[in-house]
Amino acid sequence: MADPLSIxxxxxxxxxxxxxxxxxxxxxxxxxxEAPKTVKRLVEDVHSVDTALKLLQSVEEREWGLLGxxxxxxxxxxxxxxxxxxxxxxxxxxxxxxxxxxxxxxWQDRANVGFFKQGQIKAMSEQLSNCKLTINSVVSIATLxxxxxxxxxxxxxxxxxxxxxxxxxxxxxxxxxxxVVLENRLEELNLSSDDDEAAGSRGGxxxxxxxxxEEFKGVKASQKLLNELLSKSQEETxxxxxxxxxxxxxxxxxxxxxxFQAGNINGGVNGITFGRK
Numbered sequence: 001m002a003d004p005l006s007i008x009x010x011x012x013x014x015x016x017x018x019x020x021x022x023x024x025x026x027x028x029x030x031x032x033x034e035a036p037k038t039v040k041r042l043v044e045d046v047h048s049v050d051t052a053l054k055l056l057q058s059v060e061e062r063e064w065g066l067l068g069x070x071x072x073x074x075x076x077x078x079x080x081x082x083x084x085x086x087x088x089x090x091x092x093x094x095x096x097x098x099x100x101x102x103x104x105x106x107w108q109d110r111a112n113v114g115f116f117k118q119g120q121i122k123a124m125s126e127q128l129s130n131c132k133l134t135i136n137s138v139v140s141i142a143t144l145x146x147x148x149x150x151x152x153x154x155x156x157x158x159x160x161x162x163x164x165x166x167x168x169x170x171x172x173x174x175x176x177x178x179x180v181v182l183e184n185r186l187e188e189l190n191l192s193s194d195d196d197e198a199a200g201s202r203g204g205x206x207x208x209x210x211x212x213x214e215e216f217k218g219v220k221a222s223q224k225l226l227n228e229l230l231s232k233s234q235e236e237t238x239x240x241x242x243x244x245x246x247x248x249x250x251x252x253x254x255x256x257x258x259x260f261q262a263g264n265i266n267g268g269v270n271g272i273t274f275g276r277k
Contacts, residue, residue, distance in 0.1 A: 011064055011072045015057050018079045021086040022050045028090055031103040036113060038121045045128040049082065052135040062149075063142040066241045067232060074225035075138055081218035082131040088214060089124045092117075092207060117204075120211045127215040130178060133171050134222040140164055141229050148242040153235065161235050168230045175223040182216045 026046045032039060056075075064072055096113055099106035105113065113121070144164050148157055189209055231237065 018083045059142045
């Protein structure tokens with residue numbers, strides 16, 4: 001098994017900047033007074049991702065170790081993509097609302113955010129929703145591994161495993177459909193002619209392409225992670241993890257390594273430390 005400390009360090013390390021990024025975007029969105037409904041929905045999506053990241057932050061080292069380096073690495077990629085999307089969208093939002101002051105939208109910016117940039121706002125909302133769904137799936141499987149610690153695979157546990165598999169399969173189906181839609185959108189946008197657009201809107205096409213490409217990259221990463229999670233949610237894999245957890249005992253005697261110490265240990269022994277004088 002990979003070292004849980006190194007796995008956790010990488011996974012947790014990427015969560016902190018992600019939380020920072022979502023909170024900065026949330027602050028900017030909440031400052032917009034009388035914002036369009038799409039922006040208000042986006043606020044809810046950012047809140048949901050923030051909550052999911054906090055739940056992921058609570059996953060313990062042991063569970064990360066059992067999930068393995070593959071899950072940790074794919075989680076980092078997915079979260080990193082979400083953070084990048086938040087940073088880019090925040091920069092776009094600040095540019096779209098550059099005429100506004102104190103959160104009150106100027107008429108030019110209201111038209112921009114409320115009409116012209118609806119495609120980008122919708123794409124961002126979709127990416128956040130996908131990120132939340134994927135992170136929650138990681139937390140769900142980690143919770144499953146934690147719940148079978150020192151226990152046997154009973155009928156009740158089998159039902160839980162089946163339910164978790166259904167959740168992950170549903171998330172995979174959603175990601176698959178989203179990728180098809182995104183591929184079609186990207187193809188349509190790439191085929192559209194700049195000659196048919198006003199010169200001032202060409203930058204808008206570039207923004208839209210970048211947003212869709214970022215979303216596509218994020219969903220692709222999520223798809224790979226979700227398939228990894230599905231393999232980790234198989235009954236035999238969970239049973240093996242439960243056996244690994246119950247069969248290992250960590251014994252530490254600390255600094256008091258003099259004198260006689262005795263005891264009975266049932267099961268395997270791992271991580272014995274006798275300390276030093």
